[in-house]
Amino acid sequence: MKKGVFYLLILVLSCKKEVVDQEVLYFPETNAVDKYFGKKISDPYRLMENEKDSLVIGWYKNQNTISNNILNTISSHNSLFDELNSKNQNDTYLIKKVKVTNNDRYFYLKKTGKDTNYKLYYKKGFKGKEDLLFDPKTFNKEDDSYLINYIQPNWEGSKIVISLTNEGKEISEIIILDTQSKKIDPEIIKNCWPSALGGVRWLSDNSGFFYEHIPVIDRTAEKYLLNVETVLYELGKDPKKLNVYFSRKNNPEISFKQEDFPEVIIKNQHDEYIFSNVSGASPFYDYYYTSIGSLKEKKPVWKTLFKKEDLIKRFFVDGDTMIYLSAKGASNFKICKTSLKNPNIDNPKILIEEDSLATITDITLTKQGLFFVKTRNGVEAKLYHLKEGKIKNISIPKPSGYINVLSKNANYNDLWIEIEGWASKRERYRYDYATNSFEKEPLNNFQENTSLENIVIKEEEITSHDGEKVPLSIIYSKGIELNGKNRVLMTGYGAYGTTFKPRLSNYIEQWIKQKGIYVIAHVRGGGEKGNLWHKGGYKETKSNSWKDFIACTEYLISEKYTSSKYISAWGASAGGILIGRAITERPDLFNVAMIRAGMMNPLRSETAPNGKNNIKEFGTVKKINEFKALLEMDSYHNIKNGVKYPALLLTAGMNDPRVTTWIPGKFAARLQKATASEKPVLFLVDFEGGHGLSTTKSKKNEEVANFLSFALWQTGHPEYQLKK
Numbered sequence: 174m175k176k177g178v179f180y181l182l183i184l185v186l187s188c189k190k191e192v193v194d195q196e197v198l199y200f201p202e203t204n205a206v207d208k209y210f211g212k213k214i215s216d217p218y219r220l221m222e223n224e225k226d227s228l229v230i231g232w233y234k235n236q237n238t239i240s241n242n243i244l245n246t247i248s249s250h251n252s253l254f255d256e257l258n259s260k261n262q263n264d265t266y267l268i269k270k271v272k273v274t275n276n277d278r279y280f281y282l283k284k285t286g287k288d289t290n291y292k293l294y295y296k297k298g299f300k301g302k303e304d305l306l307f308d309p310k311t312f313n314k315e316d317d318s319y320l321i322n323y324i325q326p327n328w329e330g331s332k333i334v335i336s337l338t339n340e341g342k343e344i345s346e347i348i349i350l351d352t353q354s355k356k357i358d359p360e361i362i363k364n365c366w367p368s369a370l371g372g373v374r375w376l377s378d379n380s381g382f383f384y385e386h387i388p389v390i391d392r393t394a395e396k397y398l399l400n401v402e403t404v405l406y407e408l409g410k411d412p413k414k415l416n417v418y419f420s421r422k423n424n425p426e427i428s429f430k431q432e433d434f435p436e437v438i439i440k441n442q443h444d445e446y447i448f449s450n451v452s453g454a455s456p457f458y459d460y461y462y463t464s465i466g467s468l469k470e471k472k473p474v475w476k477t478l479f480k481k482e483d484l485i486k487r488f489f490v491d492g493d494t495m496i497y498l499s500a501k502g503a504s505n506f507k508i509c510k511t512s513l514k515n516p517n518i519d520n521p522k523i524l525i526e527e528d529s530l531a532t533i534t535d536i537t538l539t540k541q542g543l544f545f546v547k548t549r550n551g552v553e554a555k556l557y558h559l560k561e562g563k564i565k566n567i568s569i570p571k572p573s574g575y576i577n578v579l580s581k582n583a584n585y586n587d588l589w590i591e592i593e594g595w596a597s598k599r600e601r602y603r604y605d606y607a608t609n610s611f612e613k614e615p616l617n618n619f620q621e622n623t624s625l626e627n628i629v630i631k632e633e634e635i636t637s638h639d640g641e642k643v644p645l646s647i648i649y650s651k652g653i654e655l656n657g658k659n660r661v662l663m664t665g666y667g668a669y670g671t672t673f674k675p676r677l678s679n680y681i682e683q684w685i686k687q688k689g690i691y692v693i694a695h696v697r698g699g700g701e702k703g704n705l706w707h708k709g710g711y712k713e714t715k716s717n718s719w720k721d722f723i724a725c726t727e728y729l730i731s732e733k734y735t736s737s738k739y740i741s742a743w744g745a746s747a748g749g750i751l752i753g754r755a756i757t758e759r760p761d762l763f764n765v766a767m768i769r770a771g772m773m774n775p776l777r778s779e780t781a782p783n784g785k786n787n788i789k790e791f792g793t794v795k796k797i798n799e800f801k802a803l804l805e806m807d808s809y810h811n812i813k814n815g816v817k818y819p820a821l822l823l824t825a826g827m828n829d830p831r832v833t834t835w836i837p838g839k840f841a842a843r844l845q846k847a848t849a850s851e852k853p854v855l856f857l858v859d860f861e862g863g864h865g866l867s868t869t870k871s872k873k874n875e876e877v878a879n880f881l882s883f884a885l886w887q888t889g890h891p892e893y894q895l896k897k
Contacts, residue, residue: 198239200232200842210797214776214810218839222777224827225393233827233838233858240822240855249892250882257679257874260286268616270324271601273589275442275581278330278352280306281616282321289870290320293335295352299603299614307350312337322867325373325382326352328442332408334373334382336365341863341872342828343368344390349408362412364390366830368867370401371436371452377444377465381407383437386415392830397782399431403449419449427451427461427475432785439465440490441582446513449475455789456670456700456707457481462513479518484704489538491583496524496543498536500704503527508536508545508559524559531555532703534672535576538583541606546576550644551672551701552632556590570602570611574675589614595648595675596625625677627651628685637717637724641709644695644702645725646675647734650685660689660888661735662881663726667698667718668747669790670707679877680743687885690734696721696751712792713802719754726755726762741765741884742819746832746864747772747790753808753840756819760850763819765887767880770825770832770864773840774809776800781833809840817850820887822880826862834858852887 205219221229244250269291271281277298282291293307310317322345323336333352338345347362362384367373370385386404389396403419406412419437421429429435429451438448445465450458460478467473478495479485486506488497493513499521500506508525511517524543525533531547534554538544542560544567554576556567569576573592581587588604590611602611628650634642653659662684666673673695684691695701697717698710710718722742729735742763744752749771756766775791778784791806792799804810812818823841825834841856848854857879862868865876885893 198235199846201228202846209794209800209804214804216777218809218842221835221838221842222780224833224835229835229838232842233834233856233860236841236856237858237860240857243853243855243895244857244879244882246896247882247886247893248896249885250878253683253882254874254878257683257877258871266618271616272324272326273581273587274326274328274330275585276329278326280324280326280330280333282324284870293321293324293333293350295330306333306352306355307335309337312348318869320867320869323368323372325367325375327375327379327382328377329379331379334367336367338867340828340861341826341859341865341868343830343863343867344387345867347373347384358408360409360412362406364388370434371403371438374437374439376468377439377442381405381410383418383439385434385436386417392782392828392833398786398830401434403435403437405437423472424475428459430785432788434786441584443584444490445493446490448478453786453789454669455481456486456704457484460485478516483518485518487536489536489583491538496536496538497521498533504703504705505529505531506533506703508533508543525564532700534700535578537578537580537588539580539588540584540586541588544578544580544588546578548575548672550632550634551695551699552644552646552675554592567604567609570600570613571597573597593674593676595630595646595681596628596677598677625682625685629653633728635721635725635728638720639717641697641717641721643697643721643725645728646693646695647690647729648681648685648692649690650688653688653690655733657730657733657736658739659735660684660687660739660885660890661692661729661741662689662884663692663694663722663729663740663742664744664748665694665696665699665718665722665725665751666744666748667696667710667721667751669698670700670704672700679874680881683877683881687881687890690729692725692729694722694725696725698751711790713798715750715791715802715806716754718751719758722751722755723759723762726759730762737762738764739888741767741888743767743769743880743884745769745771749773749832749837750775750791750806750808754806754811756821757808757811757813760816760818765821765884766819767822767883768824768837769876769880770829771823771837771840772832773823774807774836776803776807776810778803778836781836783831783833809843812840812843812847814847815849816847818844818848818852818854819850820852820883821854822857822883823855824857824859824865824876824879826859826864828861828863831864855883 202217203220205216207214266285268281268283279296283294284291295304295306309319309321312319318339319337326333335348336345344366347365349358364387374383386402402417405416405418419435434452436450446462449461452458461475462478463473484500486498496510505527507527509521511521531549534548535546548554552574558565574594577591579589591601593599601614631647633645635645637643681691740763742752749768753773794800823837825837845854
């Protein structure tokens, strides 16, 4: 910590008459050295990887106290937090995770403006009377912090699985609720993660379901998240007596790694087949199938349906036919058809050819044929219908950057779409075939934000370092002068082939309200421009991700949207690689960086909880080329002493199952010691939080208030300065 920052800490803490020793702020260095393929790599903060060490915990707590005190001393920070908490307190409500059964029973999670968490509701038909089924606060009388992070009704809606978690853990407990009596079955299933691993798949007769069981859920244990098993649970049975159906141990004939996640799938109640896969941190999996009758057998014979090399992302079943989305020989994806009796993946019938200008991003089947979505650059979506060999463009209610198509299955006509954009919240519509139009299903009731009515949304393509065109979304209020003095909040992701979909967030709303410019760089590693876009920022090509981000930043400066003095970069999780390497490669371009639960030390990630699974995306140190790529993408190892780095705010959660605390912790410790900029390097550790996904409204709002206040403070906003 530099001298100027030290005086700042004294100022902040002086009201409590606390004395801070400058050296106490630093985490002690050690002399850990690793050797990879003849190259020695120094790791001075290796001690931090032992999160049971009292020194590590003490440093986390110290950093937390210092960071919270500084953030709470920023004027307008607390008022911003209060505004976010009080927002939409009247008749407004939000609904998510809508599930519709074949007999038109609607199940969904709903939160009113006054609720802290979502509750489970039910309707018999969309226009039916709403009924509250379950409030998670009633689950544990001694702990009312539980949240619902997943629901799955059975085929007829007579029972519903509810997944409950607390303290940001995500890994959860499953309960089963009878929807008629509202009584909860006495059996509670533990060690589950249905919100991330496959979910729950009910048997066709509703007598039980498949789910993934995690043998070890202690995130500090060596075998955490390893050897996951697919279990068949039969209603009323003792859940402790596991009926393991598909696993590495049970199925030696199938190539499993200990970090792989097995899954068994029942697509439709009346299907003649069941499916299984071996999945993980990859968009493509190995799939197998067998007849539905094999459920009665102790050990079914799984036949290979397709391999991950076939690049099949999604498939649907219609009798003995499989219709699927494939990137094989078609980076922007094509839609294919083959028989399930005699699959021919190498030479299928092609229903929809690849479009060179847009990516097929979603498909679904109904009794009326195939519906699919094409999206250009991840931000301009259109809906199409294929029936009897003819393709028709379906007009949607309003232009949308994102379309999600939903149906029951190929036996029903029902079709829904959900649309969303940078300046509009998600809306749901039901398709009327007779009028070729959509009827709105207003599940959500929210107040429209009038401050976003007069905004400009520009979708640009920026030339990157190697000539590749990178999509760039720029959002700001009309009338802003492009004079190089506007505050910019810039983000991106670029991993797992995930598209950064247009959606309205509190970050956009609040930043635009402060007359700032919000920017999304759709860098390589994501899926915005198809499968090759992902492969262009993957393992050995990962450097393209942050080089794309840097090129987009330089464009904003050259076009006088802003200047480096006013740029704040922020990201989360795997997006930590993007932001971390952008600021370590070009610290001169950014004034502020903010990263939530970021992947800052990928060279060591495979030793961390959930790390082996990420080898599929980032690589392993056991292969020389992948080791070199991991070292290059490692922000922690690319810090240099004496460089003027941006101001930094990092966060972590002690219950995070995805990115363990020491990964951002080591980066924070090293940058505090190395930076010459005299700008603050803050590290917030939530001892009762996780990755930021399964969390309360209040915690989400606190995160927004912390990040935005920090960025506005450091970029000189007069209403966000330290209180004197």
